[in-house]
Amino acid sequence: MTRRAAPLLALALAVGCANAPVELTLRFPNEQAFLQSDFGRLLVYPVDPADGLGACPALVESAVSGDLGAPRYDSEQRPICALRDPGITFDDFPEGPHAFVALAYRDDPQATLLAGCRVAEAYVDAPAVEVTMFPTRFYADAVGGAPSPCTLESKCNGTCQ
Amino acid sequence: MSGVRRIVGGSARAVAIAGALLGAWSGCAPERTLPPGSLDPVVIGLATSTEGGLRSAGPEWLKAALLAVNEVNAAGGVLPGRLIDVVVLDDETNPDLAEALGMELLDAGAVGFVGSAASSITLGIAAVTTPAQIPQISCCSTSDNITAFNAARPPEERYLFRTAPTDALQARVVSIAAQDLACTRPAVLHLDDAYGMPFGEAIERELEADGMTVVIRVPFRSDQASYATEVQQVAATGPDCVAMVAFEVSAGQILRDWSSLATPPDVRWIGTDGVRVPGFVDEVGDPNLIREFYGTAPVTDASTPAYNAFADAFRTVYGTAPIPFASNNYDAVALLALGIARAGTTDGPAVRDAILEVASPPPETGPVTAGRLANALEEIRAGGDVDYQGASGNTDIGPDHDVVTPYEIWRYDPPTSTEPCESATQLGNDRGSFCRARILNSMDLQE
Structure with missing residues (x-):
């Protein structure tokens, strides 16, 4: 631990109060849905504890329609393999509830294949945030029923064409 | 890029431990802000x-x-x-x-x-x-x-x-199927439970109301090892059709027992929704035993x-x-x-x-x-x-919490069948198909 954690600890001490790390795991519908996806994107939105805990449906509907609003964090598009197990850690996270939105798509970001959202808050020793991904209305047309020729290994080591 | 990054293995642990240490030292690590239970499932x-x-x-x-x-x-x-x-x-x-x-x-x-x-x-x-x-x-x-x-x-x-x-509506559909098949002396064979008893009795009423003579109505228990006694009872009355209310396991056994009779009467079979599942074909074993087997069911895949x-x-x-x-x-x-x-x-x-x-x-x-x-x-x-x-159709709920949907009269076609069919549900694994022979609007059935 010490060699890796020491710089982080020193940095945190230097800036004063700490933020909590948040571990995020994406739960894909199945392996095939993962293989059909090429890119993923994570967005985090602050939500009002009083009336914002139910923000997910609107955020998902908007995001699938291409309106990403004003997220606090945006991972931008990144290879889907970079988002699989053991997941993502946000290491600089402020207090309070947030909505974690995850999207997966092929080369066309306008046609989202999978989407999911979960409200959670970051605090010390909080459990990992698991986001369930579900096929969008675009999935069937975009994929067309043909199975991916890739395996998990070949897709993520770049040997699958 | 944003403040998102992927950390694996020891790095993730390092960050977590560092965060915990820092929180303990500084006393200002993020705490829960929501009341307990706010995000409970x-x-x-x-x-x-x-x-x-x-x-x-x-x-x-x-x-x-x-x-x-x-x-x-x-x-x-x-x-x-x-x-x-x-x-x-x-x-x-x-x-x-x-x-x-x-x-x-x-x-x-x-x-x-x-x-x-x-x-x-x-x-x-x-x-x-x-x-x-x-x-x-x-x-x-x-x-x-x-x-x-x-x-x-x-x-x-x-x-x-x-x-x-x-099933009050489906009994009506069974009788219409019996008329389509020109039945005049049907028998009714049904489970003796909360599903089968009222359904079997309703089918008998509908058949009689439509001018057919129900030669016998035989209730049976589910999951018996043999239905030889019941099928012999039915066969002895000389029916031209048999309406059967059963699930796949008992229905499969009944069909096998029927085929084992010394001289099984030539009858047309009419099943119900309980057997419109691939498992029914598996339980029967030989698809040819149920060639031209008809049945009724609510339409759940419009x-x-x-x-x-x-x-x-x-x-x-x-x-x-x-x-x-x-x-x-x-x-x-x-x-x-x-x-x-x-x-x-x-x-x-x-x-x-x-x-x-x-x-x-x-x-x-x-x-x-x-x-x-x-x-x-x-x-x-x-x-x-x-x-x-709903995916299954109309989910408007009536006063007694019932819903009303259309029905179909279906026919089982073995894999070797050449019978034409406009709308067939293939069962896979060389098990044949269920063919949608006719659709009945349930609102018409209520009139």
């Missing part, structure tokens, strides 16, 4: 049957229920920030387990229940859930006894729903946008097509979830009232469909009522 019960007469269909229906659960959870959950957590109960198609399963639901803290499929089990569980004010929605229980169960209670004490229509959205999602997630009544089980979970969302609470009476609101028109904000549950939740969170359009 909402527990609902789901039924399946891995044994007995519905052992092949039960797991497929459970998949459809879990599909709806995952769709809701991918939209952030059923109540603000609160996911659905499920407790799965295996009823083994055994009515004797019903009361214990109902008690398990209460112990698990379930606020709603989707199940069971067999009417006798649904009613046994409802005897526990209804007094406890826990809404219960069955996908597939079609017994008229369920209508009677609700009718015996004032509206405010009715917590049992279903997304399949009553080519509507709602059904297609459900079926697309089912195939995407599970890689196979949904079986009959899978759409009804998806709808049952959807209605329960949207009811909880609309109520804004897990309080039983409030959820019960909200289920009626989301199931039926008129909506304040327009209809929402199966496969678009995030959209439905968004509308509800915005304060609107919705009218849920």
Whole structure:
């Protein structure tokens, strides 16, 4: 631990109060849905504890329609393999509830294949945030029923064409 | 790039440990800001049957229920920030387990229940859930006894729903099928439980009302090793048709026993929804034993946008097509979830009232469909009522909590069949197909 954690600890001490790390795991519908996806994107939105805990449906509907609003964090598009197990850690996270939105798509970001959202808050020793991904209305047309020729290994080591 | 980064193995641990150390040292690490329980899951019960007469269909229906659960959870959950957590109960198609399963639901803290499929089990569980004010929605229980169960209670004490229509209508369809097949001396062979008894009696009434002479009506127990006695009773009366109310296991045994008779009478068979499943063909064994076997069933796979959205999602997630009544089980979970969302609470009476609101028109904000549950939740969170359009068809719930949908008359075609068919459900694994021979509008049946 010490060699890796020491710089982080020193940095945190230097800036004063700490933020909590948040571990995020994406739960894909199945392996095939993962293989059909090429890119993923994570967005985090602050939500009002009083009336914002139910923000997910609107955020998902908007995001699938291409309106990403004003997220606090945006991972931008990144290879889907970079988002699989053991997941993502946000290491600089402020207090309070947030909505974690995850999207997966092929080369066309306008046609989202999978989407999911979960409200959670970051605090010390909080459990990992698991986001369930579900096929969008675009999935069937975009994929067309043909199975991916890739395996998990070949897709993520770049040997699958 | 943003403040997102991927950390693996020791690095993730390092960050976590560093964060914890820092929090302990500085005293200003992030703390929970929400009251305890704010994001706790909402527990609902789901039924399946891995044994007995519905052992092949039960797991497929459970998949459809879990599909709806995952769709809701991918939209952030059923109540603000609160996911659905499920407790799965295996009823083994055994009515004797019903009361214990109902008690398990209460112990698990379930606020709603989707199940069971067999009417006798649904009613046994409802005897526990209804007094406890826990809404219960069955996908597939079609017994008229369920209508009677609700009718015996004032509206405010009715917590049992279903997304399949009553057999009182299907009995009418059986009689129409018998007329199509030119039957004049039909026999009726049926299960002796809460599903089969009222259904068999209703079929007898409808056949007689349509001018046919019912030569015998024989009730039988489920899951017997042999039905030789029953089929001999039927055969001795010389019927020209046999209407059978059974599930796949007992139906398969009956057909094998019939074929084992020394000189089985030449009859036309008419089954019902309980055998329109691939497992029926497996149980019969030889597909040629059921060549030209006809049957009736509610239409649960109409080519509507709602059904297609459900079926697309089912195939995407599970890689196979949904079986009959899978759409009804998806709808049952959807209605329960949207009811909880609309109520804004897990309080039983409030959820019960909200289920009626989301199931039926008129909506304040327009209809929402199966496969678009995030959209439905968004509308509800915005304060609107919705009218849920089910994958299985009309989910408008009537006064006795019944729904009304169209019916089909189907025919089994073995793999070698050359019979033309415009709309066939292929069963896979060289098992042949169910052909949709005729559709009947249920509103016409009520007149």
